[in-house]
Amino acid sequence: MATDSVDRATDFTLDEAKGFPYPGIPTTCDGAEAVVWVEIHISQGSGAYPITSSTTMGGGFNQAVTNGETNLWGDPLLFFEPESEHSAATFCEGFAVAGGRVTNFTSGQGLVLMKEVLYTISGKRLPVVFNIGARALTSHSLNVHAGHDDVMSVADCGWGVLFGRNAQEAGDLCLIARRAAEASQTPFFNVQDGFLTTHTVESARLIEPEFMKEFIGRPEDKLMNLMDPSSPLMSGVVQNQDSYMKGKIAQRWYYDQVAPALMDAFAEFYRNTGRYYDMVIPYRCEDAEYILVGIGSYMETAQITIDYLREKRGIKAGCLNIHCFRPFPARQIVESLKNCKAFAVLERMDDPLSTTGNHLTREIKAAFCDAVTGQNGQEEIDRVPMIYSGSAGLGSRDVRPGDINAIFDNMIEEGQDYFCVGIKHPLAITSDDDPDLRPPHAFSMRGHSVGGFGSVTTNKVIATIAGQVFGKDVQAYPKYGSEKKGLPTTYYLTIADSHIYSHSELEYVNLAVLNDTNALFNGNPLKGMVDGGAIFMQSTYNNPADVWARIPEAHKNTIREKRIHIYYIDMVSIAREVATASDLQMRMQGIVLLGAFLKLTPYREMSGMDDQAVYAGVEKALRKYFGKRGEQVVQDNLTCVKRGYSEIQEVPSEYIRSETNGQVKLQ
Numbered sequence: 001m002a003t004d005s006v007d008r009a010t011d012f013t014l015d016e017a018k019g020f021p022y023p024g025i026p027t028t029c030d031g032a033e034a035v036v037w038v039e040i041h042i043s044q045g046s047g048a049y050p051i052t053s054s055t056t057m058g059g060g061f062n063q064a065v066t067n068g069e070t071n072l073w074g075d076p077l078l079f080f081e082p083e084s085e086h087s088a089a090t091f092c093e094g095f096a097v098a099g100g101r102v103t104n105f106t107s108g109q110g111l112v113l114m115k116e117v118l119y120t121i122s123g124k125r126l127p128v129v130f131n132i133g134a135r136a137l138t139s140h141s142l143n144v145h146a147g148h149d150d151v152m153s154v155a156d157c158g159w160g161v162l163f164g165r166n167a168q169e170a171g172d173l174c175l176i177a178r179r180a181a182e183a184s185q186t187p188f189f190n191v192q193d194g195f196l197t198t199h200t201v202e203s204a205r206l207i208e209p210e211f212m213k214e215f216i217g218r219p220e221d222k223l224m225n226l227m228d229p230s231s232p233l234m235s236g237v238v239q240n241q242d243s244y245m246k247g248k249i250a251q252r253w254y255y256d257q258v259a260p261a262l263m264d265a266f267a268e269f270y271r272n273t274g275r276y277y278d279m280v281i282p283y284r285c286e287d288a289e290y291i292l293v294g295i296g297s298y299m300e301t302a303q304i305t306i307d308y309l310r311e312k313r314g315i316k317a318g319c320l321n322i323h324c325f326r327p328f329p330a331r332q333i334v335e336s337l338k339n340c341k342a343f344a345v346l347e348r349m350d351d352p353l354s355t356t357g358n359h360l361t362r363e364i365k366a367a368f369c370d371a372v373t374g375q376n377g378q379e380e381i382d383r384v385p386m387i388y389s390g391s392a393g394l395g396s397r398d399v400r401p402g403d404i405n406a407i408f409d410n411m412i413e414e415g416q417d418y419f420c421v422g423i424k425h426p427l428a429i430t431s432d433d434d435p436d437l438r439p440p441h442a443f444s445m446r447g448h449s450v451g452g453f454g455s456v457t458t459n460k461v462i463a464t465i466a467g468q469v470f471g472k473d474v475q476a477y478p479k480y481g482s483e484k485k486g487l488p489t490t491y492y493l494t495i496a497d498s499h500i501y502s503h504s505e506l507e508y509v510n511l512a513v514l515n516d517t518n519a520l521f522n523g524n525p526l527k528g529m530v531d532g533g534a535i536f537m538q539s540t541y542n543n544p545a546d547v548w549a550r551i552p553e554a555h556k557n558t559i560r561e562k563r564i565h566i567y568y569i570d571m572v573s574i575a576r577e578v579a580t581a582s583d584l585q586m587r588m589q590g591i592v593l594l595g596a597f598l599k600l601t602p603y604r605e606m607s608g609m610d611d612q613a614v615y616a617g618v619e620k621a622l623r624k625y626f627g628k629r630g631e632q633v634v635q636d637n638l639t640c641v642k643r644g645y646s647e648i649q650e651v652p653s654e655y656i657r658s659e660t661n662g663q664v665k666l667q
Contacts, residue, residue, distance in 0.1 A: 017205070020274035024205025028467035028474055031164070031197035034171030035131045035190070036060035037206050039103045041071055042178060042216045045078035047091030048105045052144040053194035054133040057105035072213045085110035089117035089130075096126035097235065099225030101178075103128065107194055108135035111150045115157065118187075122158030124226070124235055125254060127181035130159075131174060133194035134296070134348075136395045145396030145480070146193040148295065149349040151325075152359040158251075160188040160258055161326040163295045166503075168204040170197055172275055173323070175207055176265045179215060182222045183261035185254055193297045193348075195396055196503060201463040201476040203499075211272055259327045279329035281321045282336045284310065288318030290411045291337055294346040295322045295360065297503040298392065298399040302346075304437045304501035305404040312435070317408055322360065330367035331377055337364075338371065342386035342411040350391045350420075357418070361389040386411070390419040390429075397422045400504045402434025436508040439473075439496035443601060444506050446492055447593075448525045449515035452485040454590030459491045461621050462597050466495045469617030470603040475500040488516060495603070511600065513593055514538060515571070520551060526558045535559070536596050536648075538589075539568040544651040559656060566651040567596065569644060578639045580632055591637050594618065595644020615642070 017023030029037070035057055039046065048058040058081075065079040080091050085106050095102040106114065111132060121128060136147025155161060162177050164170040170192040177188035192198055216222075226235050239247060259279075266277045283303050285291055292302050299321040309317040320336050320343075322329070337343050347358040356362050365387060367378070374380030388411055393399045403421035406429045410419055419429045438444060445462075449455035456478040463476035478491040492506045507528040514537035519525040526535070539547050547568050551559070559566065575589035598604050604614055615638070622637045 017274055020272060022208045022211035022272045024273060024275075025208060026468070027204060027206055028201055028464045029167055029204055029206070030056075030199050030201050031167040031170035031192045032056040032060060032133070032199065034167045034204055034206065035105075035174045035192075036064070038171055038174040038178075038212065039131070040064040040069060040077060041209050041212050042101065042175070043077070043103045044071060044075045044101045044219055045080070045095055046103045046105070047080045047082065047088040047095065049081060049083075049085045049088045049110060051085065051107050051110040052133075053135055053146075053198045054105040054107040054110070054131070056198065057131055057133070061103075061105070072209055073218050075219070085113045086117060089114035089121070092128055092130075093117055093121050093124070093126060096121070096128050096223075097124065097226045099220070099223045099228070101219040101223060104130040105133070106130065107133040108137055108144070108147075108150045112137065112153050115154050118154055118157040118159065120236065121187050123251070125185040125251075126187060127178075127185050127223070128187045129174065129177045129181055130187070130189050132189050132191040133198040134163075134191050135194040136349075143395040144194070146196045146296075147348050147394055147396075148359075149351075151189065151191050152349060154189075155326060155359065158186070158255070159326060160184075160186055160262065160324075161191060162188065162324055163191045163322065164197065165297050165300050165321065166197060166204075167200065167202045168275075169277075169323075171204065171207060172269065172273075172277065175212060175215060176262070176269055176277065179265040179268075180258065180262040182216075183264065184257040186258050191296075193396075195480055196297045196477070199478065199480065200503075201460050201474065203467045203473045203475075205275075207273070215268065215272070255327070262324065262327075277323060278332075279322075279324040280332045280336060281323060283319050283321070285318035285320060285336050285340070287316055289316040289341045290408055291318040291320055291340045291343040292346060292404065292407060293320045293322065293333075293337070293343055293360070293364065295325065296348060296393075298346070298348075300501045301399060301401060301437075301503050302404050305401045308401065308435055308437055309405065309408060313433075315408060315412070325360070328363050328367075330363070330370065331379075333364055334367050334371045334378060334381070337385060338368075338381050338383075340385050342388065342414075344388040344390060344407050344411055346390050346392050346407065348391075348393045350394065357389040358391065361387070386414070388415075388417055388419070390421060392421045398505050400434055400507075401437050401502065402431045405433045405435075406431035434507065437502050438494060438508065439498045439500060442494055442496040442500070443511070444492070444494045444509045445511040445513060445597075446490060446506050446509045446525075446528075447513035447515060448519035448523075449489055449491065449513075449590065451481075451487055451489050452586055453515050454587030455489070455513075455515050455593070456480075456491055456590075457587070457625055458590040458593050459493055461591070461625055462594055463493060463495075464621040464624065465594070465618055466493075466603060468621065469609075469614065470607050472603065473497065473499055475503075477503075479505065488519070488522070495601075509533065511536060515590060515593070520555060526555055526562075526564070529558070529562055529564055531562050532564070533562065534565040534567060534600055536567045536569075536593065536600065538571050540570050540572070541568075542570075542649075544568075544649065544655060548651050548655045556656075566656070567600065567648050568651070569596065569648050571644070574640055574643050574647070578636050578643070580636055581629075584629075584633065584636070588637060588640055591622075591640045592644035595641040595646070596648050598641070599645050599648050
């Protein structure tokens with residue numbers, strides 16, 4: 001469909017969902033968890049080799065195997081980890097040849113290493129689904145974060161390719177891909193952005209097992225055992241000139257079935273869940289003069305920026321999200337874009353020796369070429385909009401609303417044909433207009449910590465409690481880095497009453513958490529603090545005068561100007577006193593923040609829950625993340641939370657207002 005549609009996959013209220021047979025199970029999870037939830041219910045096995053950022057998907061599936069879980073039809077799950085990603089793909093090929101329903105989880109170089117096997121999987125018509133945490137390929141340097149060059153490097157292997165923008169879509173499209181794959185006997189990639197989606201905790205609805213059972217069906221009813229001795233056939237044989245081309249072109253019959261199978265899966269999924277998907281999703285494109293086209297998580301940031309451009313700047317802006325890259329939806333894309341003045345294609349990769357643009361740009365230009373001549377099923381058009389293209393978000397580089405604004409300004413001003421955003425470079429375009437596009441009354445927290453302090457896990461626990469105990473919409477994102485343990489890190493959390501569209505680092509924050517107070521001296525942790533916000537910091541001092549005296553003067557001025565409250569506690573001492581396992585002393589200090597969160601935010605009072613009910617919800621969330629370490633570890637963490645709640649202190653306002661009060665001589 002090329003007409004505008006609201007975002008029914010994510011901006012979908014609980015009341016609306018109740019009108020459908022399977023509205024989903026409300027929860028908080030990251031994209032990896034959403035995919036694993038689907039695969040452990042419908043698959044029989046997985047062959048995978050661990051590679052960042054897909055490792056948590058394979059680990060989640062393997063945990064289900066270790067726990068003795070079975071799929072929806074009672075089949076015991078199997079997980080096999082060979083010596084490489086190439087071998088993992090080969091294992092999946094053999095599993096599928098024997099009639100099994102199998103999956104794989106991979107990223108980056110791992111996906112490219114599989115390429116030889118990917119051709120044989122599609123050539124044998126094996127309808128497997130591989131789940132990808134899309135990642136930048138190692139080129140001038142190693143990067144383990146989001147990029148689309150890995151997926152584009154295998155787009156010619158004869159696989160369907162679906163892209164999700166968030167955790168909800170990653171899980172939903174995993175199921176949809178499986179149905180379409182088995183209906184068309186064509187393998188599929190289900191792709192999400194590495195780390196930006198695989199590791200971002202969000203509010204989502206897990207698909208009900210009952211619906212998965214109906215939607216997919218038993219493996220033995222859908223799949224063919226090519227190794228059945230009672231029905232022998234040859235597969236993968238050597239063919240010479242007289243046979244090879246005939247067999248290759250004959251396979252087009254199968255590929256003709258892919259788009260109808262996918263549209264059927266989209267429609268059936270919508271009828272049962274109310275969550276709408278299509279090859280492409282236009283947003284406010286019907287009357288748009290300028291449109292942004294792209295794939296992946298930053299297209300949600302684009303969507304909320306479109307509203308801002310229309311409402312605040314009067315620009316007739318729109319955006320077109322591409323859910324399906326293979327089969328390429330050329331007709332739908334042209335239909336959505338043909339009437340605008342200009343559109344810009346934004347891609348998470350850079351192919352500089354292609355003089356016509358990156359992969360998506362080239363495909364769209366070719367589609368318009370067909371439309372001009374009325375070929376390949378295109379309705380003939382008499383004009384082509386101006387086409388711009390750019391690179392953004394390589395290696396998870398931040399893509400902000402300000403970057404989106406710059407792209408529209410470039411189109412309006414008939415600027416650079418090719419551009420990049422988010423860095424300083426002669427090709428980069430910028431904008432001074434970087435608005436706060438969080439939902440109304442949103443609460444955002446940015447933490448400054450050190451790898452190994454347990455802060456990232458605490459952030460996930462807080463998101464789980466805000467989402468599952470207090471019923472809020474959440475988004476928790478840690479800024480992972482290759483430095484890992486012992487070096488500075490930041491993490492982000494937003495809580496709101498409605499879906500959080502922006503996928504970018506937080507510039508506007510209500511609470512700054514300083515697990516690592518070195519941030520006061522090595523940067524500006526108060527950047528973006530809203531008026532009346534708060535700081536929660538680690539301190540070994542009990543006297544508030546000592547705490548205030550050790551804050552640098554420049555930050556004191558900011559605190560006064562913005563009327564910021566300062567809270568503190570000795571998280572390190574609490575963790576040391578509470579932890580019964582010595583190896584958890586360092587990690588447990590981060591969990592004290594959870595108690596401070598309950599104290600400093602209004603959600604506990606707004607929920608109307610008493611302490612007992614709140615702590616029951618907290619314990620459930622702690623058990624999700626620490627239960628495998630045993631009951632004592634869960635209880636130790638709960639004790640840290642309670643102490644954080646009861647022992648937090650505030651620097652009195654008179655110290656902050658006065659230029660002299662509270663000054664102490666530093667030792």
